Amino acid sequence: MRAVAVLAVVLFHAAVPGLGGGYVGVDVFFVISGFLITGLLWREANTTGTVGLRRFYGARARRLLPASAAVGVITLIASALLLPPLRARTAFGDGITSALYVSNYRFLLQGVDYSAPSMPLSPFQHYWSLGVEEQFYFVWPALILGTAWLIRRVRRRTRAEATSSQRPYVVVLALVAAMSLTLSLVASYWGPFIAFFSLPTRAWQLAIGGLVVLTADQWRRLPPRTGAIAGWTGLALILLACNRFSTDTLYPGFAALLPTVGAALVIGAGCAAPVHGCGRLLGVSPMRAIGRISYSWYLWHWPVLVLAPLLIGHPLGLAARLAAAMISGGLAVLTLRYIENPLRFADPIRRSPGRSLALGGVATAAAVGVGLALLVVVPNPVGRGAPTAAPTVAEAPTPAGSTMGAYDAALQHVTAQVQAAVAASADLKVVPSNLNPPLADAAAELNTMFVGGCMRNAWQVTASDCATGDIASTTTTTVAVVGDSHAAMWNPAFHKLAEKRHWRLEMLTKAGCPLMDLPIDSDTLHREYTECEQWRGHVMARLRAEHPRLVAITMARAYGTENGFPEPFTSYDSAWIESLTRLVHQVRSAGAEVLVLGPTPDPHSVVPICLSGHLDDVTACSPPRSTAVNERGIAAESAATKAGGGQYADLTGLFCTTNRCPVIVGNTLVYQDNGHLTTEYARLLAPVIGALADRALARG
Incomplete structure (x- = not known):
């Protein structure tokens, strides 16, 4: 036996x-x-x-x-x-x-x-x-x-x-x-x-x-x-x-x-x-x-x-x-x-x-x-390279009532700054000694960021009562960010924007649960993710009741049998694209402008672990753009979003050059793990997210 x-x-x-x-x-x-x-x-x-x-x-x-x-x-x-x-x-x-x-x-x-x-x-x-x-x-x-x-x-x-x-x-x-x-x-x-x-x-x-x-x-x-x-x-x-x-x-x-x-x-x-x-x-x-x-x-x-x-x-x-x-x-x-x-x-x-x-x-x-x-x-790994300047993005706010051309110019201005920083880091070889966050601290960010980002865990079914920013005023602009953990990771950027723009910010996120009406099986629970379906209902009821001016939607693009999840679909397939169109149309019908944030590149590794073994060769952990980015999938999502009446933001240029997607930009670590952004990099991108949100609100 x-x-x-x-x-x-x-x-x-x-x-x-x-x-x-x-x-x-x-x-x-x-x-x-x-x-x-x-x-x-x-x-x-x-x-x-x-x-x-x-x-x-x-x-x-x-x-x-x-x-x-x-x-x-x-x-x-x-x-x-x-x-x-x-x-x-x-x-x-x-x-x-x-x-x-x-x-x-x-x-x-x-x-x-x-x-x-x-x-x-x-x-x-x-x-x-x-x-x-x-x-x-x-x-x-x-x-x-x-x-x-x-x-x-x-x-x-x-x-x-x-x-x-x-x-x-x-x-x-x-x-x-x-x-x-x-x-x-x-x-x-x-x-x-x-x-x-x-x-x-x-x-x-x-x-x-x-x-x-x-x-x-x-x-x-x-x-x-x-x-x-x-x-x-x-x-x-x-x-x-x-x-x-x-x-x-x-x-x-x-x-x-x-x-x-x-x-x-x-x-x-x-x-x-x-x-x-x-x-x-x-x-x-x-x-x-x-x-x-x-x-x-x-x-x-x-x-x-x-x-x-x-x-x-x-x-x-x-x-x-x-x-x-x-x-x-x-x-x-x-x-x-x-x-x-x-x-x-x-x-x-x-x-x-x-x-x-x-x-x-x-x-x-x-x-x-x-x-x-x-x-x-075997101590915690520390970068051995010379200290590198922290990247910065100077924001140029667009006055209310400006033309759409002005909003487009503001977006191009902040995006160009990020792209310049990404391009300057594409060939970085040695991990800088002032890496932020340090490699040993990156993994701990995930849970603390999600707790602060009010993400619901696998068992919770109600939409979180998680509002930040200007929550006292009754006339303030309400912005809701909805999705799974890849929506929650943007909380540092949106929180920073809410404080500057006096928004009321609501983070409506749940682990492993995109808002789209697709059947989900939980990879953690090893069964039908009924809690996800219940949560979606609560979120849609919240959006219809509170009438936010802008709803930002995003999610991981690793769902489906090809990526280890047991769902009967894959990200970017026809079911995914059709569901995205229905979702955007449904949220638009509730009176909100919709901004769909495109995916972040797939680094194909747990980045801090990879870098800890390649302290002198960062490029070994920086994937080529051709394998990290699904260009066809992004194009299909963009068309689906427009068909539903929303706006789509392709974020690839914030992470990749034409050839490579560096995992360190300046002295900032881009990923906490195998796909979630660090708090520091999300905050760095706040001006770009802000320009995207401003433009979406102006169109409404």
């Missing part, structure tokens, strides 16, 4: 076709752990009337911690050598929490962090499941002992009598499974990252394994034929989940029942008919051999797959990924032979719970110490 579980996970991570749901191998591991640990604790409790906690934890420490720490230390060092410094420092934090077996909650919190989806995968990502298992080891003995104590109090039994009956423990584990499963189903819908990473939402799978071992006598009474059918059915359920599920599946949710029940059936069938049915297949020598190295293979396979492309300098094809998986299997064999087994079976350590615990403590301390040391050795 361990072989089935680890093969599913390894081949899934190697992106082998037909195994899009191989991640369910972790669920199989959980059921196996629940079966083995519950059985171990129950047998000891049944024999002695209690559980020797020092012996239990010593055995776990001796078995698991040395191999985990060894792989963790090597992964930390390899990350320091191969990863860009910013990404490496994040990996060091991941490695430290992994060594302490709390990385599952670190990754859970990162799931709440809006910037997380844009960050590269951690080489320690797979340690989350080890965190769940270690936390399980702390909780389960207390559960067994607590049940025994409760039985003694209620029935006034002796310690031995309290542990001799299995029925109370079955009831307790069934209650744990029911409560955990309920929590998992609820969390899977509202917060999949919570359901996926936390022990409370995974405990039901461990409890299912425990229920199998506590009911082993009933399983043994099954006829061999019935047991064989149950085993083959269970194995088929696991393989079906591996084949039919994908990363778009709402998980764990109800879907996790398939591999969990499957694993329970296979294990239960092994109690009933171990030499019949699928037991024959699982018992062959190759499967047993893979099962023996499953723990170490699980530890090695992911960092090898993540770091190998950096070592060879290009992404891995299928054959190369399979080769990397095989190499990690070879490392697992060496780890089993020279680390796991020698320490696990060494008599001086094995006979002493104290020495076993000390061994685990030393291994953990070593891994944590290496991570902390690397945080000191």
Whole structure:
């Protein structure tokens, strides 16, 4: 069974076709752990009337911690050598929490962090499941002992009598499974990252394994034929989940029942008919051999797959990924032979719970110490180039009542200044020492800017009551900015304009939710984004009620199956263009002028991370215009906006020359991540946005 579980996970991570749901191998591991640990604790409790906690934890420490720490230390060092410094420092934090077996909650919190989806995968990502298992080891003995104590109090039994009956423990584990499963189903819908990473939402799978071992006598009474059918059915359920599920599946949710029940059936069938049915297949020598190295293979396979492309300098094809998986299997064999087994079976350590615990403590301390040391050795990256002047844009306000030619001239005046600054930075080589914001601070801007920009998160459905600028006057001009996070990123520019022009500014933005009437599935929630549809209704009602003079609309252009989102459309396709026309017409019908802001170029990397690895070659992170800008898509959007009665602003010239789109302009970092603007660059462009808004208002 361990072989089935680890093969599913390894081949899934190697992106082998037909195994899009191989991640369910972790669920199989959980059921196996629940079966083995519950059985171990129950047998000891049944024999002695209690559980020797020092012996239990010593055995776990001796078995698991040395191999985990060894792989963790090597992964930390390899990350320091191969990863860009910013990404490496994040990996060091991941490695430290992994060594302490709390990385599952670190990754859970990162799931709440809006910037997380844009960050590269951690080489320690797979340690989350080890965190769940270690936390399980702390909780389960207390559960067994607590049940025994409760039985003694209620029935006034002796310690031995309290542990001799299995029925109370079955009831307790069934209650744990029911409560955990309920929590998992609820969390899977509202917060999949919570359901996926936390022990409370995974405990039901461990409890299912425990229920199998506590009911082993009933399983043994099954006829061999019935047991064989149950085993083959269970194995088929696991393989079906591996084949039919994908990363778009709402998980764990109800879907996790398939591999969990499957694993329970296979294990239960092994109690009933171990030499019949699928037991024959699982018992062959190759499967047993893979099962023996499953723990170490699980530890090695992911960092090898993540770091190998950096070592060879290009992404891995299928054959190369399979080769990397095989190499990690070879490392697992060496780890089993020279680390796991020698320490696990060494008599001086094995006979002493104290020495076993000390061994685990030393291994953990070593891994944590290496991570902390690397945080000191690998400092935050800082530009090494000469200080560069901050770009400035001098605004020339157009008096009210001027001709459209005057507004066009004002727009051309400020745009030319930005284009000159962009052109002067196109061939910048060395990151300036006075980069603003510094590379290490850029990622933190994303969440703080969106909080200040009043962006609604994935679960909120009402339009935010977020007004700034001149909110006291009843005669002031109201400007609304509407869209997803790519609308929220313009908040610094519009906020600056609202203060200067005495506007009432309303930011109506929601994560991952463009205002267009298109069906959206949430990449974060892994389900239909019903909250987006509800939010759109509230926003349109707000616009009809408040009658803003100008509505500025923009959104990301990375929606659609081609860009990793599960929607049945792609940005710029016919459905997108038609929806944009309908949206502009609908807002215009409510009495507002409409300004659609075109897309920002796609840098094709998480820019601060890329720059941290190319401090002497900024152009390595600055994409060519031909790949960063979709000229045809912009032209189609412009025509669609005009057809709906609005105005369209092609912003490409604010970011790109004819050949390149620099990611640093003067001393200003353009992108926070893989597409959102920094606060500083958004503020720099405020005069251009202001000229666009002035012209749109004048046309009305």
